[in-house]
Amino acid sequence: MKKIIKDASLLPYNTFGMDIKATVLAEYDTVNDLREILADPTIAALMQAERDKGNLPFWHIGSGSNLLFKGDYPGVVLHCLAKGIRMASTNDDSSANREGACRLEVKAGTLWDDVCAYCAEHGLYGPENLSLIPGETGAAAVQNIGAYGVEISDLIDEVKCWDVEEGKEHLFRGEEMGYGYRESRLKHAADKSRYIVTSVVLKVQKARKLHLEYAGIKRALGIENVSETDLLASDRPTLQEVRDAVIRIREGKLPDPKVIGNAGSFFKNPVVDNSVFEALLAQYPDMPHYVVDQEHTKIPAGWMIEQCGWKGKNLGRAGVYEKQSLVLVNRGGASPDEIVRLCRTIVDDVEAKFGIRIEPEVNLIG
Numbered sequence: 550m551k552k553i554i555k556d557a558s559l560l561p562y563n564t565f566g567m568d569i570k571a572t573v574l575a576e577y578d579t580v581n582d583l584r585e586i587l588a589d590p591t592i593a594a595l596m597q598a599e600r601d602k603g604n605l606p607f608w609h610i611g612s613g614s615n616l617l618f619k620g621d622y623p624g625v626v627l628h629c630l631a632k633g634i635r636m637a638s639t640n641d642d643s644s645a646n647r648e649g650a651c652r653l654e655v656k657a658g659t660l661w662d663d664v665c666a667y668c669a670e671h672g673l674y675g676p677e678n679l680s681l682i683p684g685e686t687g688a689a690a691v692q693n694i695g696a697y698g699v700e701i702s703d704l705i706d707e708v709k710c711w712d713v714e715e716g717k718e719h720l721f722r723g724e725e726m727g728y729g730y731r732e733s734r735l736k737h738a739a740d741k742s743r744y745i746v747t748s749v750v751l752k753v754q755k756a757r758k759l760h761l762e763y764a765g766i767k768r769a770l771g772i773e774n775v776s777e778t779d780l781l782a783s784d785r786p787t788l789q790e791v792r793d794a795v796i797r798i799r800e801g802k803l804p805d806p807k808v809i810g811n812a813g814s815f816f817k818n819p820v821v822d823n824s825v826f827e828a829l830l831a832q833y834p835d836m837p838h839y840v841v842d843q844e845h846t847k848i849p850a851g852w853m854i855e856q857c858g859w860k861g862k863n864l865g866r867a868g869v870y871e872k873q874s875l876v877l878v879n880r881g882g883a884s885p886d887e888i889v890r891l892c893r894t895i896v897d898d899v900e901a902k903f904g905i906r907i908e909p910e911v912n913l914i915g
């Protein structure tokens with residue numbers, strides 16, 4: 550099944566609530582449908598026109614929960630409709646097999662939280678801390694989504710793609726994906742213009758293995774004072790209890806895009822050299838921070854934005870969410886320009902105060 554819509558509104562396809570248009574929106578179910586779309590003469594011509602301007606030939610979207618179109622998009626927007634989760638075979642040399650895990654193949658258009666719900670129901674450990682992150686599984690593998698001490702790259706065995714240049718399928722093993730903090734090779738132009746994720750193979754564990762290092766999860770489960778040894782010896786909390794706790798925490802502090810337009814964390818948390826970190830700590834002894842490795846420390850961008858006085862403030866109809874300064878929100882009717890203006894003002898203010906230039910996590914398109 551495929552749907553090609555000309556002059557399509559992307560309002561239902563972005564969580565910022567921007568009513569912008571794409572010259573063509575093409576949705577597909579199977580890889581064959583995708584091939585036919587890419588071979589369509591009108592679509593091929595639009596893609597070539599974008600290439601000639603030095604742009605990506607197309608934009609592939611998921612649920613639009615981590616992007617901001619800066620205006621109408623003059624090219625082709627692609628979207629995968631294929632959904633489904635199935636147990637995949639485990640070949641002898643797969644990393645999943647070596648770790649005693651089982652493999653799940655998930656079609657790119659499957660909502661990520663449906664995968665987390667499926668795993669909790671079937672007693673499969675791994676994705677529970679990533680519960681309720683909006684968006685689709687194909688995008689999750691591109692973005693390397695993360696929360697509460699877990700990243701999807703910890704779970705990825707393979708990413709199956711359609712290679713637009715060669716016109717054939719291509720498989721990346723997890724270790725070939727160039728994963729880092731909210732980072733993968735598929736975020737960069739050379740691969741982004743070439744590969745479309747069609748399905749993701751996850752390795753999940755049947756044996757009980759929870760990630761409860763994050764104090765907020767322990768607090769939500771009422772187990773702050775239980776020792777690691779006691780936790781290991783007990784069968785509580787259950788997988789479902791951890792998933793429910795993560796959902797409660799997220800619902801308490803993040804805005805629901807159905808109610809208030811947003812794209813989650815707008816900025817990445819900067820990772821700085823320890824020399825920079827130590828100089829800042831001398832100036833701001835209460836500064837929160839997380840050790841990344843022996844030479845680098847991560848500083849929460851939300852804290853820096855708050856120190857600049859932006860928490861809960863607005864610039865026009867764009868604002869900074871009152872419960873989490875990392876999140877920019879559409880207060881109602883904001884244009885993409887208003888969000889971009891707020892973003893730039895915050896970046897400049899943070900740089901002026903801390904000497905660190907924070908970068909958007911959200912994909913700015915156009």
Ligand SMILES: Cc1cc2nc3c(=O)[nH]c(=O)nc-3n(C[C@H](O)[C@H](O)[C@H](O)COP(=O)(O)OP(=O)(O)OC[C@H]3O[C@@H](n4cnc5c(N)ncnc54)[C@H](O)[C@@H]3O)c2cc1C
Nearest residue numbers: 611612613614615683684685687688689694695746812813
């Ligand atoms: C309220 C809220 C909370 C959030 N919390 C978190 C969080 O805790 N942790 C976190 O990491 N993120 C979080 N996010 C960000 C967002 O949910 C993730 O980045 C998510 O993976 C985006 O999925 P999507 O389907 O909406 O992708 P989109 O925003 O549509 O696209 C994201 C990127 O993926 C690419 N892409 C999409 N599908 C494909 C495909 N099939 N093939 C190739 N490329 C593709 C797009 O081109 C784009 O570069 C949050 C967002 C919101 C709104």
